[in-house]
Structures are given as C-alpha cells and as structure tokens.
Amino acid sequence: MAAGLFMLSAFCLLTSLPHFIYGGGGVETFTVEHGFNPNEDELQIIKEQEKKKILCNGNLMDAVKCEVDEGNWGPQIIFFCAQLIAGVGAALYSSLGTAYMDDNVKKSKTPALMSLSFFIRMLGPAFGYALASFSVNTFVSPSLTPTITKSDPRWIGAWWFGWFFLGVILFFFAAILFLFPRQLPRAAERRRLAAIRRNEGKATGGEDINEENLPASFSDMVVTLKRLFCNKIFMMNNCASIFYFFGFTPYWIFTPKYMESQYQQTASDSNLYTGSVAFAFTAIGILSSGFVVSRYKPSARKMAAWNCFVGAITALGYLSYTQIGCAANDNAVVMNENPGSLTSCNSNCHCDYVKYAPVCGEDKHTYISACHAGCTDQxxxxxxxxxxxxxxxxxxxxxxxxxxxxxxxxxxxxxxxREFHMFLIVMCLLKFLGSTGMATNFLICIRCIDEKDKTISLGISFTITSLFSFIPSPIIFGMIMDSTCILWGKTCTGTGNCWRYDGPSLRYFLNSVTSFSIAIAVIFDILVWHLVKDLVVFDEKDEADEKEKTTEKS
Structure with missing residues (x-):
C-alpha cells in the first residue's frame, strides 16, 4: 500500500515537472522583475487585436488566421509516464488498501467503515476544485510580480502548484503508512484461526500447513485465477459492475456539458450543481446505507434484492431523461449553422476560424458569433x-x-x-438510490470468495471494469455525442470541437443507451440474487463475542 502511495506521489510530482523544465510559457516577461510596464497605447493595441478575433473583418489580412503550434513531445512523454505510474499505484492502493481495512475490523463493522471511506474519497473532488481555483488565480511564477491581470488573455495560472502540493502530501502519508505492520493484531488472529481450521481438515499427523508461508508460484496463480473465474457469484457480480460502470461513466464526464446543451445552463452553474447538489445526495446515501447495513445485518439475499431494486429504478430514471427536455432550447434558432456556408450578409467577414461565442441579436435570434452575425464594431x-x-x-x-x-x-x-428542476430532482433521487447500493455490492463481492483470494479478486475486478467499462465507455459515448453534433468548429487540419448538439437526438441516444446498459446489469444482479442464498456475509463468531461482551457489561 505504501508503495502504491509513493507511486501516486511520483505521479503528481512528475505532472508538475514540465513547469520546472520549460518554465511558464514566456509570460514571465510580463512581470515587474523583467521590466515589463505596458502603457495605455500598448493596452489599446492589445484590445484591438482581441476585437479582431471575434468581429467581422472585411480585410482578409485582419481576419483570424489558422494558427498551428509546433508543439513539444517532451511534456507529452512526461505526462504519459506519469499516467502509467498512476495506474499501477492506484491499482495497488485500491486493492490492497480495501483488503487491509476489511481484514482489521469486525465483519459487522465493514459496511460502516467502507461507507465512511467512500464518503471521504468523495471529498477529494470538492477539495480539488478549491485547490484548482486557487492555483489558476495565482500567477504561474508566484515569486514574480505580474503586470497583467487575470482578465488578460495572456495570463497563465499556477497550474502546476496543485500537483506539486498533492505530491508532497501523498509522500508524507505514504511514509506514515510504511510504518504500519503487515498485519494488525485482529487480522493476524483471524488468519491464525483460519489456518487451524484448514489444518484440522487437511493434516492428519499434526503437521502445521500454513499456505501463506509457502512460496508463491505461477501454478498457484493459475489455480487461484481458475478458482475465481469459476466462482459464479464473483463473475456475475463483475459482469453487473461492467454494465453499470459502462452506463455511469459518461455522466461522470459529460453531465455539465449535458446540462449546458439541454437546459442552456452556464458552465459554472452546471459544475456547481454537479459538484454540490449531486455530491450531497450521494454522500447521504453512502453514509446512511453503510450504517443501516452495519446495524441490521441483512442477509446476502436481501442485499442482492436491494441491488436489483436500485438498478431497476436507476434504469427507469435514466430512461425518463429522454422525456425531460426543453422545447424552447431545442427549437432555438442558430443562424448560419455551418461556418463554411456563409450567407450574403457575412460572406466577406472571413469567419472560418472564429471560435464559437454565441451572441443574441436584437431580433431575438442566436448567432454563432459576432463575426457570423456580421458585426463590425464593439x-x-x-x-x-x-x-x-x-x-x-x-x-x-x-x-x-x-x-x-x-x-x-x-x-x-x-x-x-421547470424542465431543469425536474432533471435535478430525478438526478438527486438516482444519486441517492445508486449510492445506497455501494456498500451492499461491496460486501457481496468480498464475501463470495475465499479469504486468501480477497486481494487478487479486488485487483481482477479493477482490471475487468477498466478494460470493459472505463476505457471503452467514454469512447463509445463520445462517438454517440459526436453523431448528434450539428455545428462543428474548424481547425487547420480539419474538424475541431463540436459547438452545438441537436438537443432531442442527444437526449434520446445518450439516455437510451445508458438505460439499456443498466438494464443488462440488473439481469446479472438477478442472477446474483439467485446464487447468494447460502452466502454468509457477517462473521457469526464476531457477533457472538460482541453479544457476550454486552452481557458481561450489563
């Protein structure tokens, strides 16, 4: 686990490394230390240059040109290596850390502990947004005094600071975790008792057979993998997870953009609703479900049934998104939709490479940009x-x-x-219900396999969901979104980013595919429900000891 954290620390530090190698992109010259002190005339020239980038320019020489950056492979190689290290480190920490926590608490306390762990992890993005805001509002070279403001298009924030700060913090925690013993007393006692029970069944001459002390071999790994892949509950549960994550992933990535395109919300408002409102309901669901499961200790079949119920409601919820659209936004007219097909009113404006910046005309029609509207002054x-x-x-x-x-x-x-509020209500309900199934699904996942296979099973689950969910899902849903694009930008090499989507098509395709994926996951959840009727989730010995202690105190 400590090695995994050290690798994550290295990932953060490597990500910040390009700043120390390549500097701040040349903006250091706009500082007091470098003697930059623009006068009013220079500022006016800059403003005029910025105006020309968005206005109609009858003179081709003044129009926005196609600009191609030479680029640099160095930072890309550094970022690739950093991401590779992060993938290995995250896999180590996630699989080993989860097993380590479960091994060292009573099984009846695992749901509450894991729910608390999930909740704390969710605080990460909130902290990340705050750290990112602080970083981009700080000049890229904090030791220098800038003579330009944050509103200046040449401003570059200290993008590297957050990564460097997190790298140092993670290194500190990794060093502390490195001091922990390999096994805490509770885990050592549990493994000792398990070894005794195995020896009673296997050893006839009193020989102590401790499989954990035997050297690992390739044949042992093959046997372990065969044992896991032949475990019906484990495989059905992982198949369900594949389709759940496949359907959920695009909403983790594209929800703000979806709000912008469907309900004409600003980017800041979309991120606010996604990061605060959705987070609050998810947090409530995670914490409440964890403590309820710890308190009432439901059977494996009841937990599997709850997962089926949550999955079915979630599939219906995403399907309902297809009917929650804003007709006023769907029918909003964008004039001159194809930047390459200009009308006579702006045929001499040279708007090919003008970026999407919609303007509202006094005729109440929306135009792609001031240039496409034929505006010559500001x-x-x-x-x-x-x-x-x-x-x-x-x-x-x-x-x-x-x-x-x-x-x-x-x-x-x-x-x-009205439509946006309906969307928020359904989203919050789905976030709450979906999060209540996290604890129950986790318990079934780690209780359906042998104790000795816990760590490798978590690693296999992580690998399976990465290969079949997290990697293909953004690609496939990205293609779906691109197929609904009605307005593309233009770059030197061809097509650029999508500027506007067809609202109804995006709404129907995106949500229907997601709902279908979740419906398939529910089918696998039903199979899990059928198979777990004899699965023991909570340790009866721990419960008996707890009751005995309670009786002694009274």
Missing amino acids: IDTGLNTTMKLFTNCSCIPSTDAFSGGTATPGACPVDCK
Missing part, C-alpha cells in the same frame, strides 16, 4: 468595460434603416427552469 457599455455591445451587424435586422443591428454576448435566454 463598444463597452459598462463602467468596468465588462459589458459589451456589438454593433453594425449586417445579418441582424435593425429598426434603424441606416445602420445594422446590434447584439449582446451570450445566447438568447430561454425559459427551461
């Missing part, structure tokens, strides 16, 4: 110059016959509050 309407108004827009009808229309930054607002 004025600041706020005291702090943050409020902009695009003017002389040739594609926007105007009440003034002698000038073009006007537009404001951002898409024209649509009323999707």
